[in-house]
Amino acid sequence: MMKSATKSDMxxxxxxxxxxxxxxxxxxxxxxxxxxxxxxxxxxxxxGCDTGHCGACTIFMNGKSxxxxxxxxxxxxxxxxxxxxxxxxGDKLHPIQEAFWENHGLQCGYCTPGMLISGLFxxxxxPDPTEDEIRRGIEGNLCRCTGYVNxxxxxxxxxxxxxxxxGKSARSM
Amino acid sequence: xxxxxxxxYSPTSINEAIQLLHDNEDSKVLAGGQSLLALMKLRLAAxxxxxxxxxxxxxxxxxxxxxxxxxxxxxIHDIIEHNQTIKKKFTLLTDAASKIGDQQIRxxxxxxxxxxxxxxxxxxxxxxxxxxxxxxxRSGKGQRIVPATEFFVDLFQTAVGHDEVLSEIRLPYLPPxxxxxxxxxxxxxxxxxxxxxGVVLTMGDGNVCKDIRxxxxxxxxxxxxxxSAEEYLKGKTLDDKNIADAAEIANEGADxxxxxxxxxxxxxxxxxxxxxxxxxxxxxxxx
Ligand SMILES: Cc1cc2nc3c(=O)[nH]c(=O)nc-3n(C[C@H](O)[C@H](O)[C@H](O)COP(=O)(O)OP(=O)(O)OC[C@H]3O[C@@H](n4cnc5c(N)ncnc54)[C@H](O)[C@@H]3O)c2cc1C
Ligand code: FES
Ligand code: FES
Numbered sequence: 001m002m003k004s005a006t007k008s009d010m011x012x013x014x015x016x017x018x019x020x021x022x023x024x025x026x027x028x029x030x031x032x033x034x035x036x037x038x039x040x041x042x043x044x045x046x047x048g049c050d051t052g053h054c055g056a057c058t059i060f061m062n063g064k065s066x067x068x069x070x071x072x073x074x075x076x077x078x079x080x081x082x083x084x085x086x087x088x089x090g091d092k093l094h095p096i097q098e099a100f101w102e103n104h105g106l107q108c109g110y111c112t113p114g115m116l117i118s119g120l121f122x123x124x125x126x127p128d129p130t131e132d133e134i135r136r137g138i139e140g141n142l143c144r145c146t147g148y149v150n151x152x153x154x155x156x157x158x159x160x161x162x163x164x165x166x167g168k169s170a171r172s173m
Numbered sequence: 174x175x176x177x178x179x180x181x182y183s184p185t186s187i188n189e190a191i192q193l194l195h196d197n198e199d200s201k202v203l204a205g206g207q208s209l210l211a212l213m214k215l216r217l218a219a220x221x222x223x224x225x226x227x228x229x230x231x232x233x234x235x236x237x238x239x240x241x242x243x244x245x246x247x248x249i250h251d252i253i254e255h256n257q258t259i260k261k262k263f264t265l266l267t268d269a270a271s272k273i274g275d276q277q278i279r280x281x282x283x284x285x286x287x288x289x290x291x292x293x294x295x296x297x298x299x300x301x302x303x304x305x306x307x308x309x310x311r312s313g314k315g316q317r318i319v320p321a322t323e324f325f326v327d328l329f330q331t332a333v334g335h336d337e338v339l340s341e342i343r344l345p346y347l348p349p350x351x352x353x354x355x356x357x358x359x360x361x362x363x364x365x366x367x368x369x370x371g372v373v374l375t376m377g378d379g380n381v382c383k384d385i386r387x388x389x390x391x392x393x394x395x396x397x398x399x400x401s402a403e404e405y406l407k408g409k410t411l412d413d414k415n416i417a418d419a420a421e422i423a424n425e426g427a428d429x430x431x432x433x434x435x436x437x438x439x440x441x442x443x444x445x446x447x448x449x450x451x452x453x454x455x456x457x458x459x460x
Contacts, residue, residue, distance in 0.1 A: 141275075
């Protein structure tokens with residue numbers, strides 16, 4: 001059945017985020033990043049530009065890394081989402097988060113939520129990437145602090161951790 | 174930034190989408206949204222309604238037909254980049270798709286969206302012009318098939334009418350001993366092309382050029398075929414001298430813009446350099 005909504009309708013959008021069902025109201029024009037931050041109060045995902053360039057808003061949507069400022073909330077109806085809040089297992093950080101911590105992969109931390117997701121998307125496809133492949137994997141994520149060197153190092157270290165920990169941490173997003 | 178208000182439709186078939194476009198004046202198709210939503214946020218576009226076709230999974234495929242390779246309009250750049258049949262038969266599309274924006278954009282943006290958006294600096298339209306791809310356009314009246322030379326009409330304008338949907342892009346198979354390549358010249362990864370060059374060529378006996386198509390991006394309102402250079406090379410041996418001579422005249426008819434990425438003069442020179450390199454890249458891939 002076709003779905004439709006007129007300009008000022010508030011539509012109920014329901015989706016699974018970090019394994020839990022969330023539901024909230026959005027206009028057709030509401031961007032998904034505004035919906036998760038302002039309506040669902042999941043503020044881990046950042047907004048750096050909202051023109052699709054900085055990557056701070058990157059999330060997993062149905063298994064793919066996506067800039068959430070470039071998707072409408074209404075398009076996420078029924079989607080399976082992972083944000084930075086979904087990476088840690090309770091108090092135990094995800095290996096990629098540990099790796100960023102241990103290798104000074106962040107300074108102000110603004111770009112970090114997006115960097116982590118882009119890093120993970122890369123590692124799911126390519127568990128042992130070269131430095132060039134890592135740099136290519138984070139092309140869509142800008143960092144104004146680190147100069148990227150320690151971010152690349154962190155992702156490299158995360159690859160090692162995730163490989164030695166085997167399947168557990170390589171759980172699909 | 175938030176777009177202006179619009180009505181939203183999520184049709185469940187391509188025919189339903191066409192009907193909705195027909196019924197809603199000033200409506201627009203939403204595919205990956207990676208160009209359209211950007212324009213709407215900047216308020217450079219303000220359609221009254223969006224017809225969201227992104228859930229029509231049946232429009233995402235790469236299919237080998239008898240005479241051509243068919244690519245569904247909703248196929249994302251990431252799939253084009255990694256598809257092995259495309260890599261084997263139309264390597265220039267692999268080159269072009271892999272150079273678009275970044276991973277997140279390639280995970281959402283579609284070949285149909287890139288074609289219909291028709292940004293002269295975009296990568297796939299230039300590559301598709303070198304292939305001389307055919308575009309299948311559907312409307313309430315049926316379907317028509319338009320070659321690349323007629324598909325790209327002007328700056329951000331294509332042959333697709335308001336109540337029509339691009340459904341498939343067809344790549345006619347190349348004869349034996351063909352090769353192809355696309356090179357994007359940009360200053361930083363992820364930037365749009367300063368100049369993009371796509372080449373498809375077929376060799377005869379020895380190194381003689383039997384057929385060649387050279388397409389240039391970012392140097393005109395639409396992808397531009399370097400006809401003089403193509404004609405010059407046909408029937409000639411593809412050696413360094415002939416390729417260099419052809420590259421010298423490859424910018425005939427080009428009218429590139431001057432902007433912060435490069436002056437007009439610079440781009441005119443770069444057309445030569447990258448035509449030369451791309452012809453050699455395509456030659457190196459002749460099978
Ligand atoms: C940060 C960033 C960097 C980028 N870098 C590059 C780059 O380096 N090179 C490059 O080539 N592109 C680049 N792009 C653009 C990207 O390739 C887009 O994916 C593409 O231009 C549009 O595809 P889409 O599926 O997102 O289409 P949309 O944005 O949904 O649509 C674009 C236009 O086409 C129309 N349309 C879409 N599909 C159809 C259809 N099937 N039938 C009829 N009309 C249709 C829409 O109505 C709209 O007018 C970039 C985009 C961003 C945000
Ligand atoms: S906020 Fe989405 S890319 Fe910058
Ligand atoms: S750590 Fe500050 S922007 Fe990356």
